[in-house]
Amino acid sequence: MNFVSWAFVALFGLVLLARLTIGRRSVEPVFVAALIVASVVFYAWHIPVYLGILWLSSSIDYWAGRALARLPSQARGRRRTVLAVSLCTNLGLLAFFKYAGFFLQVGRDVLGPAHAASLPPELALALPMGISFYTFQSMSYTIDVYRGVLAPVRRFWPFFLFVGFFPQLVAGPIVRAAEFLPQMPRPRRLRESVFYEGMWLIISGFFLKMVCADNLGMYVDEYWERGTRPDTGSGFALWLALMFSGQIFADFAGYTNIARGTAYLLGYRLPVNFNAPYLATSFKNFWERWHMTLSRWLRDYLYISLGGNRHGPVRTYVNLMLVMLLGGLWHGAAYTFIIWGALHGVALAVERALGLNRARGWTAAWPVRGVWFLIVQALVLVAWVFFRSRSLGEALRFLDNLVSMGGWSLGTTEWVGVLFLVPIVAHHGFVCLRERRVVPPLSPATRAVLAAAMVYAIATLYTSTAEFIYFQF
Amino acid sequence: MVTRLRPASDDRISPALLFVAVLGLLVAATAGMWLRYPALGGRVRNITRAERPSSDHYLALDHGGHVDHHVLYFGTDAEALAHLRRADVLLLGNSRLMFAARPRVLDAFFEARGLRYYVLGFGFREADRFPLAIIEKFDLRPRLVIVNADGFFSDSVSDFGATVLQDSRFGAVRLQWEAEAAHEARRAMHLLVPNWLSLFGRPGFRSRREMVAYRSRTDGSWQMSPWDPGEIWVPYHDPAQPPLTDWERAAARRFKSAMDRRGAALVLTFVPNPMPLGGGPALFADLLRVPFVQAEPAGLRTQDGDHLDEASAVGWTEAFVAGLGRVIP
Numbered sequence: 001m002n003f004v005s006w007a008f009v010a011l012f013g014l015v016l017l018a019r020l021t022i023g024r025r026s027v028e029p030v031f032v033a034a035l036i037v038a039s040v041v042f043y044a045w046h047i048p049v050y051l052g053i054l055w056l057s058s059s060i061d062y063w064a065g066r067a068l069a070r071l072p073s074q075a076r077g078r079r080r081t082v083l084a085v086s087l088c089t090n091l092g093l094l095a096f097f098k099y100a101g102f103f104l105q106v107g108r109d110v111l112g113p114a115h116a117a118s119l120p121p122e123l124a125l126a127l128p129m130g131i132s133f134y135t136f137q138s139m140s141y142t143i144d145v146y147r148g149v150l151a152p153v154r155r156f157w158p159f160f161l162f163v164g165f166f167p168q169l170v171a172g173p174i175v176r177a178a179e180f181l182p183q184m185p186r187p188r189r190l191r192e193s194v195f196y197e198g199m200w201l202i203i204s205g206f207f208l209k210m211v212c213a214d215n216l217g218m219y220v221d222e223y224w225e226r227g228t229r230p231d232t233g234s235g236f237a238l239w240l241a242l243m244f245s246g247q248i249f250a251d252f253a254g255y256t257n258i259a260r261g262t263a264y265l266l267g268y269r270l271p272v273n274f275n276a277p278y279l280a281t282s283f284k285n286f287w288e289r290w291h292m293t294l295s296r297w298l299r300d301y302l303y304i305s306l307g308g309n310r311h312g313p314v315r316t317y318v319n320l321m322l323v324m325l326l327g328g329l330w331h332g333a334a335y336t337f338i339i340w341g342a343l344h345g346v347a348l349a350v351e352r353a354l355g356l357n358r359a360r361g362w363t364a365a366w367p368v369r370g371v372w373f374l375i376v377q378a379l380v381l382v383a384w385v386f387f388r389s390r391s392l393g394e395a396l397r398f399l400d401n402l403v404s405m406g407g408w409s410l411g412t413t414e415w416v417g418v419l420f421l422v423p424i425v426a427h428h429g430f431v432c433l434r435e436r437r438v439v440p441p442l443s444p445a446t447r448a449v450l451a452a453a454m455v456y457a458i459a460t461l462y463t464s465t466a467e468f469i470y471f472q473f
Numbered sequence: 474m475v476t477r478l479r480p481a482s483d484d485r486i487s488p489a490l491l492f493v494a495v496l497g498l499l500v501a502a503t504a505g506m507w508l509r510y511p512a513l514g515g516r517v518r519n520i521t522r523a524e525r526p527s528s529d530h531y532l533a534l535d536h537g538g539h540v541d542h543h544v545l546y547f548g549t550d551a552e553a554l555a556h557l558r559r560a561d562v563l564l565l566g567n568s569r570l571m572f573a574a575r576p577r578v579l580d581a582f583f584e585a586r587g588l589r590y591y592v593l594g595f596g597f598r599e600a601d602r603f604p605l606a607i608i609e610k611f612d613l614r615p616r617l618v619i620v621n622a623d624g625f626f627s628d629s630v631s632d633f634g635a636t637v638l639q640d641s642r643f644g645a646v647r648l649q650w651e652a653e654a655a656h657e658a659r660r661a662m663h664l665l666v667p668n669w670l671s672l673f674g675r676p677g678f679r680s681r682r683e684m685v686a687y688r689s690r691t692d693g694s695w696q697m698s699p700w701d702p703g704e705i706w707v708p709y710h711d712p713a714q715p716p717l718t719d720w721e722r723a724a725a726r727r728f729k730s731a732m733d734r735r736g737a738a739l740v741l742t743f744v745p746n747p748m749p750l751g752g753g754p755a756l757f758a759d760l761l762r763v764p765f766v767q768a769e770p771a772g773l774r775t776q777d778g779d780h781l782d783e784a785s786a787v788g789w790t791e792a793f794v795a796g797l798g799r800v801i802p
Contacts, residue, residue, distance in 0.1 A: 006654040007647070047641060126639050196488055215670075222678065413677025448488035452495035459662060460503075460669050464536055 001045035001166075002467055003258045004209060011038060011166075012262055019266050020190060028185050035161055035266065042166035043129065050128040053093060058156075058163040060089045061138040065145045065152035065159075079146060086142040090135040097127050102333030130170030132330055136297055138163045141177040143301055150178050158184055167263040171255050171470040173273040173293040183268050194264060200447050201261030207454035208254030210462045212420050216247035218463055219417040224388065228397040233407020237398060239414050241381050244388045246421045249277065251469045252291070276431035278380075281373045283347045284357040286380060294330075298323050317349035324348060331387070336395060340386045347379055503666050519671065520663050523685040523698045530687035531649075532656055533695060534596055536671070540652045541688060542595055542637040543645035546607055553690040558611060560591035563737075564693075565604045566621025566744065568596040571686070571695040572780035573621075573744040578790040579692070586801065592693040594621070595634070596686075598750065601728050602630040606638060608735070615737045617801065619766075620728075622741045622757045624750025628724035656685075703774035703782030707745045712755035712767055721752045722760060729761045739763040740800055742793060744781070745773055764800040768792035 001008050018034040044051050064086040071079050141162070144150035153159040162180045220243050226232055227240040256273040263270045273292050280286035287295040303323045309316040321342070328341015351357050356372050382399065389395035433439045442450070520536070531550060533541040548554040562583060564574055571594045583590045593604050607613070630638065640648075671683035686695045717725075732739050741763060743754040758765030770792040773785040781789060 005651050006658065007651055045647060046644075048643060218675070218678070411677070416676050444488040445486050445491055448486075448491040449495050452492045452499065455496055456499040456666070460666050462668065463670055 001042045003255065004206070007045060008042075011041060014038070016265060032158060032161055032184065035165065036157060039161065039164040039166040039169060043164060043169060046129040047126060053097075053128050053131065054134060054164055055160075057090055057093060057135055057138045058160045061086050061142045061163070062153065062156050062159045064142045068142070068145045069152040073148070083142060083146045087139060090139045094131060094135050097125060097131055099329075099333040101125075133172050133174055134163050134169060136294075137174050137176075140174070140297060140301060144177060153177070153181060165263070165268070167259040167266070167268075168270055171252070171259070171468055172291075173256060173259065173271050174297050175270055175293070179271065180268065190265070196444060196447070198261045198265035200451060201257045201264065203261075203451045203454050203458075205254045205257030205259075205261060206458055207423070208250040208257065209468070210254075211454075211457050212250035212423055213247050213254055213469075214463050215420040215461065216243050216250065216417070219413075219420075220244045220247055220388070224398075227401060228389075228394050230397075230401075232401045233409070234402055234404050235408035235410055236414070237401040239410060239417070241385055241398075241402065242421065243417060245278070245381055245384045246424050248384065248387070248469055249274070250424055255468045255470060276428045278377060278428055279432050279435075280376055280380075281369055282357055283344065283351050283376055283379075286376060287344075287348075294327070298327055302326065313353070316352065320348045320352065321345035335392050336386045336389050339392065339395070340383045343379065343383045343386070347376075500665055507667075519683050519699055520659050520668075520685060523660065525687050526689075526696045526698065529690050530696060531690065532653055532685075533688035534684060534686035535652060535656045536659060536668075536683055536685075539596065539633065540645075540649045541686075542597075542599075542603065542634055543640065543648050544688075545593070545693075546603075546610070546637055547640075547642045547645035548611065549642065549645045549649060550690060553688075553693070554611070556589075556691050557591050557593065557607075557693065558613065559589055560613070560615055561588040562590040562617045562619065563604075563608070563613070563615045564590065564592045564594065564619045564621075565601075566594040566625060567598050567600070567623060567750075568594070569623055569744040569746050569780055570594040570621035571596065572697065573786045573789045573793075574694055575783075575787050575790040576689065576692050576694040578787060578794055579694070582794040582798070588616070590692060592695075594693075595631075597631040597633045598624060599631050599634055600625050600627045600629045601724060602628060603634040603638070605728065605731060606630075608731075614735055617740065618732050618737045619740045619742060619797070621744050622751070622754035623743055623746070626721050626725035626728060626757060627751065628720070628727060697783070700783045701776055703776040703785060705747065705775045705778045707747055707773040707775055707781075707785075709769065710743070710745055710749055711753070712743055712765070713753045715752055717752035717756050717760065721757075725757050725761055729763070740766060740797065742766040742768060742796075744789060745769050746775060746780070747778055766793060766796035766800060768796055 001011065015034065015038045018031060018038075022030045022034065040051060043054060064082050067082045068079055071082070073079075141150065141153075141159075145152050153162075158181065159177075161184075162175070162177055165175075165180070168175060220240065223236075223240055224244075227237050253274040260270045260272075271293055275289040275292070277286055277290035280289050303319055306319045306322060307315055308319060322345070324341045324345030325338060326341070327344070328337045328339070331337045331340070348357075351372075356368075362368065382402075385398050385402070386392075386395045389398060430439070434441065525532075531540075531544065531553070533539075533544075544550050544553065545557065564570060571592065574592045574594070576592075579590055579592075593607065595603060608615075668683070684697065686697055688695055729739060739761060741754055741758045741761075742765070743749070755765050755767070768789055770788045773789060774782050775785070776782040
């Protein structure tokens with residue numbers, strides 16, 4: 001189910017009603033049951049049969065958690081086997097649905113047309129919605145239980161709700177069991193401040209999606225191909241790249257805001273996922289601001305498992321590279337995503353080698369930080385070109401235009417499009433000033449005025465809505 | 474320092490009241506502006522004027538959802554599917570054909586010959602693969618297939634069509650419900666405030682007007698509502714230009730073979746527009762050795778630089794059936 005649909009409005013209205021009635025009367029199991037039913041309806045709204053995959057992933061991890069709890073810590077081999085079953089099931093599902101087609105294509109490319117016929121035919125499977133998110137979330141539970149940092153859940157249904165909680169089911173934030181499960185058995189009173197905070201997040205999320213992302217997306221979809229033509233100037237290519245970087249931020253941050261707002265109104269706090277990423281002064285800082293829950297997952301369950309920075313600088317760089325390559329592949333089965341991940345991986349490694357990930361010594365000097373900020377943002381933009389392009393060739397043609405340093409003039413179309421970037425720039429500007437404590441946080445009254453303006457903008461400036469970009473991952 | 478940065482104390486003002494007041498003010502200001510400057514220089518909120526022509530029509534295309542592909546591919550509308558299955562003549566093509574093919578002209582022509590027709594065209598610049606998928610899925614056996622050759626022969630499917638082919642019947646029913654709900658919500662909401670982008674268009678985009686299309690279950694034709702007179706003249710287009718590519722030739726031959734296997738005769742035509750797609754339609758007819766019906770009456774106009782206005786569409790259909798009458802007397 002898409003947040004931007006009347007079906008979601010109806011579903012959320014019913015669940016909120018449950019929250020205001022049974023959810024307030026300390027009858028937690030009934031409210032949990034209502035949330036599970038809502039989550040099942042939400043997920044089945046896409047392709048009902050794929051509920052089986054969600055159920056399988058949750059069941060395996062629930063079983064793994066229970067099995068690990070029963071095994072003594074000395075039984076290392078058996079504990080590892082249980083963990084392996086969980087990881088293989090989750091990663092197997094992910095690999096089958098997401099990467100089977102890609103690897104078949106790679107096989108065809110390697111074998112050439114003469115032998116390609118020996119491979120199975122092209123797979124035309126629809127990707128189960130949110131599989132990349134909920135398998136990661138489910139796996140993190142088993143790993144935490146295996147590491148002994150989390151006690152296993154006793155009952156299946158609360159665990160199923162943790163994996164399938166509908167606000168964050170399809171595109172995160174990737175929540176940890178230790179963050180989510182303790183929020184269940186507690187009295188839920190819908191205070192005024194909670195209501196206002198939840199509504200603020202929801203309205204700002206819909207504004208980012210329906211006004212900024214969808215409108216920016218109109219320009220990107222209409223003109224992206226033109227950005228790859230040889231006669232396109234640098235100004236136009238730069239404009240398009242900026243439009244896409246705004247679109248993907250507004251789309252994903254908008255989704256996260258709606259997810260966090262709806263969850264908050266239902267009595268659950270979800271972690272922050274974005275913090276004005278285009279203010280990042282280093283690549284490390286970028287990943288502390290962009291898709292923060294994925295960065296955290298990759299750091300804790302992959303980077304540290306690979307050895308992190310404990311085995312010398314070379315191994316650290318290799319680990320960073322590997323993590324970002326896999327992060328790229330997580331986004332999608334395509335060479336363009338691999339390049340996107342590789343660019344970030346190399347950048348993180350180089351930054352670390354130069355000591356620019358920490359503001360110490362010569363790297364603390366403001367001219368150095370300023371130049372590095374520009375390099376960071378430029379490379380992030382270049383990486384987005386790969387992210388958006390359908391093929392490597394398309395991305396390279398686009399970048400060729402970008403660096404040709406010719407044709408900088410923009411027309412009315414482009415300047416009108418830039419108007420939809422203004423709220424994103426204003427948001428980043430405000431966060432920048434807030435971080436430096438130049439301005440106070442928004443007061444409830446200011447938020448109310450802004451929320452009214454955003455609702456008016458949603459009603460009068462929406463365009464044909466597209467699915468959230470991260471739904472496809 | 475920290476004290477100074479606290480939000481201003483405004484506990485006396487209820488945020489909810491302030492929200493309602495500001496939103497009300499913005500809506501009132503819009504209404505006031507509308508009264509002061511009636512229809513803002515002739516611009517109208519099309520969505521509020523849209524009317525379903527009859528209960529025989531279902532919502533095909535709207536800002537709130539595009540359901541046309543789903544309804545016909547998954548056969549979710551039993552009546553529409555029954556009429557499609559019974560059709561002796563299928564008219565295929567993109568949205569330009571859907572605007573151009575007018576039932577009041579086609580009815581008289583085909584009824585006189587004892588033929589039932591169905592306009593099986595689609596928006597999104599849909600080409601040959603999607604309608605062919607429908608023909609094969611429901612094993613349609615038309616006697617005659619008329620194709621608007623404007624970008625049709627390409628052995629391709631639009632991005633939107635590709636997602637539909639991967640969807641399910643459940644997905645189609647769900648989408649139809651959501652689209653109808655969104656349509657009604659939009660009609661109500663825009664009585665209060667307009668959608669500025671639909672009203673003024675977006676510089677750099679050809680289709681400046683919002684489109685609401687309803688589709689007839691009986692004959693598959695679209696009815697635009699409202700459908701304003703056009704302003705953009707359609708220049709003459711040489712149907713023998715541009716030359717065909719090898720790819721187009723192969724696609725056209727494949728499509729012709731598929732129709733031959735079904736025992737359907739093929740006739741090509743072309744709906745004039747300022748920016749035709751693909752190779753010359755007459756060249757396709759020569760290649761496939763099928764009749765080409767050229768219908769290019771003078772004075773055609775489009776409402777948006779792409780699709781004919783209603784008067785032009787009627788004129789085009791009349792010219793088309795006159796030409797078709799010479800092919801199937």
